[in-house]
Amino acid sequence: MRILSGVQPSGRLHLGNYLGAMKQHIALQEEHECFYFIANYHAMTTVQDADLLRSHIRDVAIDYLAFGLDPQKALLFRQSDVPEVTELAWILSTVTGKGLLDRATSYKDRVARGISPSMGLYSYPLLMAADILIYRSDLVPVGKDQVQHIEMTQDMAGHFNNTHGRDVLKRPEPKLNDAMIVPGVDGQKMSKSYGNTINLFDPPKTTRKRIMSIKTDSTPLEAPKDPDSCSVFALYRLIATPEEVEALEERYRAGGMGYGDAKKLLAEAAERLLGPPRERRAKLEGDPDYVEDVLSTSGKKARAVAREVMADVRDASGIVISKDRDS
Numbered sequence: 510m511r512i513l514s515g516v517q518p519s520g521r522l523h524l525g526n527y528l529g530a531m532k533q534h535i536a537l538q539e540e541h542e543c544f545y546f547i548a549n550y551h552a553m554t555t556v557q558d559a560d561l562l563r564s565h566i567r568d569v570a571i572d573y574l575a576f577g578l579d580p581q582k583a584l585l586f587r588q589s590d591v592p593e594v595t596e597l598a599w600i601l602s603t604v605t606g607k608g609l610l611d612r613a614t615s616y617k618d619r620v621a622r623g624i625s626p627s628m629g630l631y632s633y634p635l636l637m638a639a640d641i642l643i644y645r646s647d648l649v650p651v652g653k654d655q656v657q658h659i660e661m662t663q664d665m666a667g668h669f670n671n672t673h674g675r676d677v678l679k680r681p682e683p684k685l686n687d688a689m690i691v692p693g694v695d696g697q698k699m700s701k702s703y704g705n706t707i708n709l710f711d712p713p714k715t716t717r718k719r720i721m722s723i724k725t726d727s728t729p730l731e732a733p734k735d736p737d738s739c740s741v742f743a744l745y746r747l748i749a750t751p752e753e754v755e756a757l758e759e760r761y762r763a764g765g766m767g768y769g770d771a772k773k774l775l776a777e778a779a780e781r782l783l784g785p786p787r788e789r790r791a792k793l794e795g796d797p798d799y800v801e802d803v804l805s806t807s808g809k810k811a812r813a814v815a816r817e818v819m820a821d822v823r824d825a826s827g828i829v830i831s832k833d834r835d836s
Contacts, residue, residue, distance in 0.1 A: 512541045512684070513646035515548040515588065515637075518565035519555050522572050523706035524779075525691035525699030528747050533650055533686050535577050543583035544644050544811055545573070547804075550588050550595065551637070554630045570800050572709060575790035580803045588640065590808030593815040598639035600826060602632065604668040610634060614657055622702065638662040641681050643815045648684040659683040673825040678818075691747065692740040694723045707779070710787055717776040720744075725768040733764040741771045749778045 514534055516522075522531070537543055547569050549562060556562045570585060578585055588594060610616070613634050620626050641649055641662050649659055659681060666678040690698055693705025700706070707719050723741050728734050736742040736758050746754050757774060760766045793800060823830065 510541045510647040511644060512537050512543045512648050512650065513546075513641055513644055513681070514544075514650050515546045515551070515640055516569055516573075517548045517552045518562065518569045519552045520565065520701045521706075521708050521710075522569065523699060523701070523708050524744070524748075525693070525706065527576065527709055528689060528691050529652065529686065530650070531573065531576055534583075535573075537650070538579060538583040541648070544646070544814075545578070545583060545585050546588045546591075546640065546811070547586070548588050548640070551633065554627060554633065555624070567797075567800065570804055571790055571793045574793055574800065574803065575710075575786040577786075580807060584807040584811050586804055586808035586811050590805065591643065591812045591815045593812065593819045594636070594639045594643050597643050597819060597822060598632075598636045600822060600828075601638055601642075601665050601669060602635050604672045605635065605665050606668075609661060609664060613661065614654075634658060634661045635665070638665045642666055642678045643818055644811065645679040645814070645818060646681045647679075649681050650684045650686055652686050656683050656685075669822075669825075675821075675825045677821045677825045689747065690743075692743050694719060694740075696724055696740045709783060710790055713780055713784070713787075716779060716783065720776045720779060721769070721772050723772060723775075728768075730767040731764055734761045734766075734768075736761040739768070739771070741768060741775055745771070745775045745778060748782050749774075753778065 514530070516526075516530065534543070534545055547566050549566055552562060552565065556565065566587060573585055574580075610631060616626070616631055616633065619630060624630065637658055638661060641659075642665070649662075651659060663680050666680050669678050670676050693699035693703055694707065695703065695705045697703050697705055707716060711719070720741075723744075725739060725741060739761070742757065742761060745757060749757070753774075757771065761771070822828075
């Protein structure tokens with residue numbers, strides 16, 4: 510099965526990114542053919558500083574490699590290294606009704622948060638559909654809140670195939686990630702937009718300080734505590750071993766333990782998770798040629814697939830290009 514997923518280089522990756530997506534992406538490389546792209550075209554809806562965007566792209570690539578993505582098993586490439594994706598996005602726009610884009614909840618949500626409604630933001634689902642369809646992807650790992658994008662992609666593929674009388678574009682299916690909400694230090698869902706993140710590769714002291722700042726209630730030290738209502742325990746459950754989780758849960762319910770002790774245990778578990786990748790990341794930062802080679806080599810392999818698909822799309826839709834283009 511061919512797996513396709515993208516990650517936006519819109520800022521530093523945090524623990525929520527790892528637990529919600531990266532961890533699953535890296536595990537999937539052992540079972541499937543995986544295409545992972547760094548969505549720099551998508552990021553332009555929010556990041557419009559050229560130097561910052563270039564830096565974010567590099568950081569995302571290094572982060573994935575540091576956590577164990579193997580370029581021999583999975584492709585990791587820049588979205589912009591496959592220009593056919595923007596061509597397909599335009600062609601999809603010619604067979605997609607405006608009403609479909611009007612219903613996109615991600616657009617409505619971003620506008621509600623005060624993000625300027627550019628045409629790029631409005632037509633975001635078209636480019637996302639092109640990202641998926643250009644590689645004839647079988648499965649797209651998503652959370653429940655992103656299933657609509659896959660349904661829209663399915664609709665667009667159907668519109669194109671029906672319009673041109675050929676089954677050129679493959680219908681993808683969503684692969685639901687393990688349902689998990691990763692709480693930030695304020696108890697809300699961890700998100701850069703809320704400023705409540707625990708970054709993956711801050712220095713250990715900074716990470717520990719961030720964890721010690723997690724908001725908790727005022728239950729006295731000697732009183733039993735409810736682990737199911739505590740953000741500290743919720744994070745611990747996601748990164749500690751089952752045995753460690755069970756032991757801490759017993760201490761919560763027994764009483765006699767302060768939240769400070771739980772935070773210290775969480776900081777220790779976080780360092781066990783993040784310490785080894787942090788060391789690998791430091792080495793990767795010192796070898797930019799290797800990182801660029803991974804991205805460019807993967808990009809060429811991904812583009813070879815995209816070119817085959819676009820040849821079929823052009824033939825079906827009557828688009829003619831000169832034989833020496835891109836040669």
